[in-house]
Amino acid sequence: MSGFDANQVFTVSVHDQATPSAPENPSQTEKLLLEFLLQYRVGGEFIYRRPRDKLRANFLLKQYQLEVDLRHISLYNDELAHAIQDQPADILRLFENAATKAARMILNPLAGGSDERAEAALQSMPKVQITIRSGLNIQRFRDLTADTMNKLVRIPGIVISASVLSSRATKLHLQCRACRSTKIIYPSDGLGGVGGGSDRGLPRVCDAPELPNQKKDCPMDPYVIIHSKSSFVDQQTLKLQEAPDMVPVGELPRHMLLSADRYLTGKVVPGSRIIATGIYSTFNSAKNKSAGPAALRQPYLRLNHIEMSSPMTGGGASNPFGVQFTPEEEEEFGEMARSEGFYERFARSVAPSIFGSLDIKKAITCLLFGGSKKVLPDSMRLRGDINVLLLGDPGTAKSQLLKFVEKVAPIAVYTSGKGSSAAGLTASVQRDSISREFYLEGGAMVLADTGVVCIDEFDKMRDEDRVAIHEAMEQQTISIAKAGITTVLNSRTSVLAAANPVWGRYDEGRSPGENIDFQTTILSRFDMIFIVKDEHNEQRDRMIAKHVMDIHMNRPNQNAGENGEVVGEIDIDKMKRYIAYCKGKCAPRLSADAQEMLSSHFVSLRKQVQQVERDNDERSSIPITIRQLEAIIRISESLAKITLSPVVQNHHVEEAIRLFKFSTMDAVSAGSVDGMSRGELNDEMSRIEKELRRRLPVGWSTSYQSLVREFVTQQGYSSHALERTLFVLEKREIIRFTGQKKVVHRVGV
Numbered sequence: 001m002s003g004f005d006a007n008q009v010f011t012v013s014v015h016d017q018a019t020p021s022a023p024e025n026p027s028q029t030e031k032l033l034l035e036f037l038l039q040y041r042v043g044g045e046f047i048y049r050r051p052r053d054k055l056r057a058n059f060l061l062k063q064y065q066l067e068v069d070l071r072h073i074s075l076y077n078d079e080l081a082h083a084i085q086d087q088p089a090d091i092l093r094l095f096e097n098a099a100t101k102a103a104r105m106i107l108n109p110l111a112g113g114s115d116e117r118a119e120a121a122l123q124s125m126p127k128v129q130i131t132i133r134s135g136l137n138i139q140r141f142r143d144l145t146a147d148t149m150n151k152l153v154r155i156p157g158i159v160i161s162a163s164v165l166s167s168r169a170t171k172l173h174l175q176c177r178a179c180r181s182t183k184i185i186y187p188s189d190g191l192g193g194v195g196g197g198s199d200r201g202l203p204r205v206c207d208a209p210e211l212p213n214q215k216k217d218c219p220m221d222p223y224v225i226i227h228s229k230s231s232f233v234d235q236q237t238l239k240l241q242e243a244p245d246m247v248p249v250g251e252l253p254r255h256m257l258l259s260a261d262r263y264l265t266g267k268v269v270p271g272s273r274i275i276a277t278g279i280y281s282t283f284n285s286a287k288n289k290s291a292g293p294a295a296l297r298q299p300y301l302r303l304n305h306i307e308m309s310s311p312m313t314g315g316g317a318s319n320p321f322g323v324q325f326t327p328e329e330e331e332e333f334g335e336m337a338r339s340e341g342f343y344e345r346f347a348r349s350v351a352p353s354i355f356g357s358l359d360i361k362k363a364i365t366c367l368l369f370g371g372s373k374k375v376l377p378d379s380m381r382l383r384g385d386i387n388v389l390l391l392g393d394p395g396t397a398k399s400q401l402l403k404f405v406e407k408v409a410p411i412a413v414y415t416s417g418k419g420s421s422a423a424g425l426t427a428s429v430q431r432d433s434i435s436r437e438f439y440l441e442g443g444a445m446v447l448a449d450t451g452v453v454c455i456d457e458f459d460k461m462r463d464e465d466r467v468a469i470h471e472a473m474e475q476q477t478i479s480i481a482k483a484g485i486t487t488v489l490n491s492r493t494s495v496l497a498a499a500n501p502v503w504g505r506y507d508e509g510r511s512p513g514e515n516i517d518f519q520t521t522i523l524s525r526f527d528m529i530f531i532v533k534d535e536h537n538e539q540r541d542r543m544i545a546k547h548v549m550d551i552h553m554n555r556p557n558q559n560a561g562e563n564g565e566v567v568g569e570i571d572i573d574k575m576k577r578y579i580a581y582c583k584g585k586c587a588p589r590l591s592a593d594a595q596e597m598l599s600s601h602f603v604s605l606r607k608q609v610q611q612v613e614r615d616n617d618e619r620s621s622i623p624i625t626i627r628q629l630e631a632i633i634r635i636s637e638s639l640a641k642i643t644l645s646p647v648v649q650n651h652h653v654e655e656a657i658r659l660f661k662f663s664t665m666d667a668v669s670a671g672s673v674d675g676m677s678r679g680e681l682n683d684e685m686s687r688i689e690k691e692l693r694r695r696l697p698v699g700w701s702t703s704y705q706s707l708v709r710e711f712v713t714q715q716g717y718s719s720h721a722l723e724r725t726l727f728v729l730e731k732r733e734i735i736r737f738t739g740q741k742k743v744v745h746r747v748g749v
Contacts, residue, residue: 034098165236337642371385425444438483470521
């Protein structure tokens with residue numbers, strides 16, 4: 001008898017076992033579920049009942065829960081699996097009873113005795129919570145209709161707020177105030193829910209039998225609850241929002257209330273991406289009670305199972321969470337990483353319909369992959385995410401690049417600076433309409449945790465809103481202290497920002513400090529700053545015009561490189577999955593040679609900036625600090641990560657330094673021309689202006705050629721300084737050109 005449960009007759013079928021018949025009534029269903037738990041086996045191994053297995057182990061650990069796979073049930077009895085999907089509320093209650101019985105049998109197989117004693121033992125045992133792991137198709141919020149009501153559904157989303165834990169009564173011990181008689185009621189159906197399940201309040205009248213020697217005189221509403229003898233379970237309300245990439249353009253993201261109880265509470269925090277399985281039910285909200293028709297009810301999801309989906313494995317739009325990579329894909333990605341010139345090819349595949357700007361595309365490639373984050377022994381964190389700022393003239397396709405990044409990053413949130421407030425970017429405190437409690441709702445930076453935030457019109461943001469993201473960009477957390485809630489939220493995001501200079505266009509005559517209206521504090525947090533100028537160059541203009549015409553005429557886009565050679569593109573879905581794969585698999589470290597190279601280079605960069613500051617006689621508005629050294633390290637790591645290399649080699653560092661020089665260092669020294677610093681240029685311009693005013697009285701005119709001869713050839717001024725001075729004077733309406741800029745008239749004072 002060993003190994004089998006006592007007091008039960010077992011039969012073993014010689015032929016293939018026929019599928020158990022469909023259950024007809026609840027007691028049969030419960031029996032069938034009990035048989036499933038005790039008898040279901042895979043490859044000769046009992047999955048749910050072996051001593052070393054789930055049910056017994058959980059019970060001994062005082063965790064009264066069991067996860068059941070719906071596929072196992074459908075293999076055991078198809079009808080039963082269908083019943084669970086169609087009437088989950090009824091079947092799950094029976095399932096929990098069956099699991100509790102099974103646990104009693106497994107833990108105490110020799111406990112025989114009468115049915116009353118068995119029933120009493122069953123009542124005293126804690127109820128087992130059954131969570132069903134199902135392989136149902138994922139449904140979108142918009143697919144949930146009246147037909148799916150009271151059925152088992154599976155929906156993905158982002159948790160945007162989680163309430164504090166509250167207690168819901170499962171057994172109430174009541175006592176009458178007058179006659180002291182007690183009564184026990186079980187208010188809800190054991191599965192919980194918003195609005196108290198099937199709870200209809202306490203009994204209004206005492207129903208204790210009247211004693212012969214005393215008259216029963218109990219008032220209305222006589223019962224008080226004895227809390228010490230009642231039993232309660234945890235309950236928590238979550239708010240789920242659909243993932244940003246599933247929302248159709250021009251629509252608001254939908255929300256859904258989730259009600260979690262017992263072991264499903266306290267599992268998630270705002271910002272977690274989950275797939276929730278539960279029963280789609282309705283409750284009568286407080287709003288509807290006061291106004292609106294009686295039968296109109298609010299939908300919510302009674303949670304039965306939570307799958308945490310790690311963002312690192314994020315995938316395509318059809319299944320945005322928890323994508324696993326097949327061995328074939330892993331092989332393909334390995335080959336891609338080893339192929340010749342893969343980094344260049346990947347960079348060219350970033351926004352292929354935008355012409356040129358290859359270095360910006362390379363920077364965006366680095367941003368998508370990110371460096372390696374580190375936790376030091378004293379628990380200090382160093383971020384691995386790369387932040388990039390694109391600052392430039394209108395019409396240089398900055399916003400299109402941002403939109404592309406939003407599409408290709410596994411997790412991304414796009415926001416425009418003008419319409420974003422500090423609370424919208426970080427987190428806001430809301431008040432729950434039912435419980436009147438405050439709770440946190442995460443903003444864009446929290447929702448894009450481990451992803452990318454694209455902020456367009458960065459310069460149009462109010463300063464106080466921009467300050468809110470300082471902490472999110474460097475420490476990668478958001479600290480909140482509002483309405484009595486003090487907490488820290490994670491925001492491990494890369495920031496890609498696009499902005500225009502102060503004057504709308506970049507003014508060459510002014511220093512970068514005057515063109516860039518940002519504080520040093522925020523500029524130092526960007527790893528790369530690109531100044532994108534719309535330069536006039538006939539050959540380039542022709543190429544761009546041809547490229548744009550090709551796109552508009554819908555010709556097959558032969559993605560030509562700078563020199564005209566055709567480059568194959570990688571499609572967006574593959575890029576998205578490759579980025580997710582690299583982020584999950586690879587975290588490169590610096591080699592000794594690379595370390596030496598970086599440290600010596602940083603010192604020379606600081607010298608260079610010091611020289612520029614001395615020449616221009618002003619502090620550089622773009623600082624070069626230790627953060628910039630860390631930035632170059634991160635860029636090197638991301639370049640190694642692209643090719644799945646575990647160690648950062650010298651050529652990675654060289655490319656990182658080149659990118660950094662092209663972006664940030666270029667921006668530092670912008671404005672110096674012909675080997676002259678801005679300070680020298682301004683001196684020359686003021687001297688030329690003085691001379692011009694003396695030589696050309698108001699109302700007189702002279703030829704442009706004679707000015708060039710006099711100032712450049714005879715006095716040795718640079719032609720750039722003369723051009724610049726004439727340009728400034730024309731803007732101030734002191735001189736005017738006529739005859740195709742050949743004659744200069746002095747018109748103003």
